[in-house]
Each structure stands twice: as C-alpha cells, then as structure tokens.
Amino acid sequence: MHLLCAKGLELFHNNGFYNTSLDDILKELSLSKGAFYHHFKSKEDFFVNIIQNFVVQKVYALLVEPLSTQENPLHVIVDSLENALEPSKSNEMAYGFMLNDFLTEFNKRNTEIHRYLKDILNVWEVNLISLLKKGKVDGYIARHVNCEGVATFIIASYLGMRSLMMDGTDAQLKYQYMQQLKQYFNMLTERESVI
Amino acid sequence: MHLLCAKGLELFHNNGFYNTSLDDILKELSLSKGAFYHHFKSKEDFFVNIIQNFVVQKVYALLVEPLSTQENPLHVIVDSLENALEPSKSNEMAYGFMLNDFLTEFNKRNTEIHRYLKDILNVWEVNLISLLKKGKVDGYIARHVNCEGVATFIIASYLGMRSLMMDGTDAQLKYQYMQQLKQYFNMLTERESVI
C-alpha cells in the first residue's frame, strides 16, 4: 500500500493524474484492480491520500521548518528555491513543490481537489509571509516592504519557472531566474544608505 | 469551419484539450462527426489549426506590435501584463496569453504540440528581450541589466500568476503582483543618482 502510493506519486508526477491509468500503476507493481480498490475507494481518493501522506509532509518539512532559522530570510528563500528548481531526479525537494503541475491539471476538472491543492499552496504562502515579517523585525528586510506582495511575487515566479522548465534541465534558465530573484531581493534589504 | 475553431478554442480554453470531447464541441454547434472529420484529420490537427489561426496571430499582435512604440518599454510591458491578467470575459487579450494552460496540459502527453506551443512562447521572449535592449539604448533601462534574465523573470512570474489566478478573479492577488513588478522594474531603470 505504501508501494502503491509511492509508485502512484511517481507516475502521477511524471505523466499527470489523468494521463496515468490505474492499470499503468498496477502493472508496474504487478498488482490487481482488486488490491487497489481494497485500499482506496476511487482513483481520486487515492490521489488525495498520496498528497496527504507525502506531499503535505514535505511541504511542511520544507517550508515550516526553515522558519525557525535565525539567518537572513531572503537567503533562506533563495536557497530553498535554488534547491526546488534542481532537476528532480530523486530530488527530495521536488516533492514539496510539485503542487503546481497538479494545480493546473485539476483546474476545471475537479474543483474540489483543485481547492485542496491550493490550500496547501497557501501553507507555503503564509509561511513565506511570516518569514518575511520576521525578517523585517530582525532588520534583514526594509520596513517599507509589502510582505504579502513579495510572497505572491515569489510564488508566482517560482510556479512559472516550473512551467518553463517542464521538459528538462535548462540550467541557463534557472541561472537567469535566480540571478534576477537575487537582485529583486537585494532591493528589499535594509540598507544603511537608504537611511 | 470558422465557427468550429472559435467554439473549439473556447471550450479547450475553458475545460482543457483532453477534457473537451469532440462531441461536446459538435453538440453545441449542432454539427456531426462527419462534418468535423471532413475538415480536420484528427483532434490534435484541429487544435494545432486553432492555435495557428487564432492564438499565434494574437501573440504577434500583442507582442510584436508594441515593439514599435517609442515609450518606456517597462511601461509598455506593465500595461500589457496588466491587461493580460484581466479576467478574461471576452477578453481579446487573453487569447494571446492562454498558452500557459495548454503548455502544462501537453507537457508529457504530446511532446510535439508541447514543443510547438513553447516555440510560440519563445516569440514572446525574443520580443521582450529586444524591447528591453531597445530600452537600454533609449536610456530607459540601466546598462548593467541582463535583458535575457529580466525577460525570463517576467515570463515566469506572469505564467505563475496565471496559475494562481486560475479559478477566477482575485483582484487582490493581481494588485500585489503588479505592485511588486513595478518595484522590480523601478530597479531596472536608469537613474541619475546611480551615476
């Protein structure tokens, strides 16, 4: 059953939910329909289960845990995105950030799941925001900065990068993105010269 | 036949390519399978046709034409994105920017179409870049700016915003995004103080 979820996540992630049939998954594991429907009541139930048990945990581990650090929040964010955009061959990090692909897929087809996924994305958002606000207090981030706006900007740009990098490893693209992101972040930092 | 394409684009855009059956389209137009397959050799051929005749033209109209302006490129870009993120109720602009949704959909399912769509996106990119470079020459943009990087950043953030705003009109989100984009752009402008 754990195998089922793992393989399911793998195939769903690679080929998409609707483009992966149960038979595909079952064939690879040499399991039967009966085995599957003994554990899950539907394909969508199966998916939600996977998200719950794998993705959500990763998101928390990746996005809540870093909050506790005392470092510069902007550095923390840069590092996490750098990591998250790494080509995902057995990339632990990728699991936490695969939401985007599923979001688009479920957009109009299953609004319930779509909303559910978006809620998870919101976890990222609120944690980003509070991380940024903390950075303000700690003097890393300029006081005029709109933390909510910055969070939105980060999330949007990251999601877009995932779209652009879909097919494979475009190191150049990633490099350009990270470079601009750093410059943007640089703008947000508290500088003495401004005072 | 023109009706077919128009309705096809509408439904594909609303529900996705794979989530829209030919019957769905045909039913709305009271046409038959025969009529359809008289004009197109397959569903995918139909789609490519639509993209060719509708989307590509829009992209050119929206992204090549603005190049000729003498205004500040950054303002031009801001305006176009502002427009493009407007809720798409009969929004002409939206047609030019719907590529993102299809890109994700065709990602692993039809690499040929995916690549084709990405090529169109590249049109946007090269035009953005040359617009930015022109802005440099005209003194609107600082000389140290990496135009390719900026273009990537713009595209990524825009695509991400389309993902975030999928369900409907989140004016707040859009506002935050535009605000940050403007600040980011502000950083790129040539200022006397820097000299």
Added chain:
DNA sequence: ATTTAAACCGACTCCTTGGTCGGTTTTATT
C-alpha cells in the same frame, strides 16, 4: 437541368479506463 464536388450526417467500431464483484490466497489470532 445535369453533373460534380464539397459539406455534412449519424450510426457504428474499437479502444481505453474507472469501477465492480464473487471468489481465492495470505496473515494473524486463539
């Protein structure tokens, strides 16, 4: 008016896929 081709119809086939179900094997408990 006749011919010809384009446009169109709709029933049909084939295939995929999610889901069902009666029955069998495995595992654990006593």
Added chain:
DNA sequence: AATAAAACCGACCAAGGAGTCGGTTTAAAT
C-alpha cells in the same frame, strides 16, 4: 488446526471518446 479478517485476484461491466464510412444534402459550375 480452526477461524476470521485482511489482502488480493482478474474477469467483467458500463461509459465515454476518437475515429470510420457509406450515404445524403447542399452548392456551384457548365
């Protein structure tokens, strides 16, 4: 060993969707 429960099998069903095809209507050309 006996029993029960969980896990599992795989043939089967029903629905939906892409694509086919022989035939009919419409429109244009001569």
